[in-house]
Amino acid sequence: MARSKVILIALAGVAAVAIGMGACLARPGEAPPRAYDVSARAKVQTLDNGASYVAVATRFAASHGYTLKRGDFSVDGREVVNVRIVVGPETFFDADNFLDAATVDLVVHSHSKRSEWSDPWNDLLMQLRGTMGESNVDVVVR
Secondary structure: OHHHHHHHHHHHHHHHHHHHHHHHHOOOOOOOOOOOOEEEEEEEEOOOOOHHHHHHHHHHHHHHOOEEEEOOEEEOOEEEOEEEEEEEOOEEEEEEOOOOOOEEEEEEEEOOOHHHHHHHHHHHHHHHHHHHOHHHEEEEEO
């Protein structure tokens, strides 16, 4: 019985510290940072481990003046594509092929209204469909 109380107290302490750390990340007078929800998601099929996606994303970002960030890495001997297109201060298009080399998972993370990111999102999907084929780009969450 005493052991379970100690564990419960320890867990409560960890939760309090985590909540306190979140509050510490906020500036005075601001709310603590919040997690980004998935606003939209698409699956892009590639035959080249995501290289064709990266080419389209690079052209797309450059044509719109967006920042493109890469953080590719290796897992079990294969390169994983990891790309972020910064659309705005609170909107990102993230893509990776971590789970499957032939499938790029493309996700919109945003705190902004849908109307603020839907045009660039639709443009990126149109460019991907034009390059990779309509059947290789599947919107999963709208």
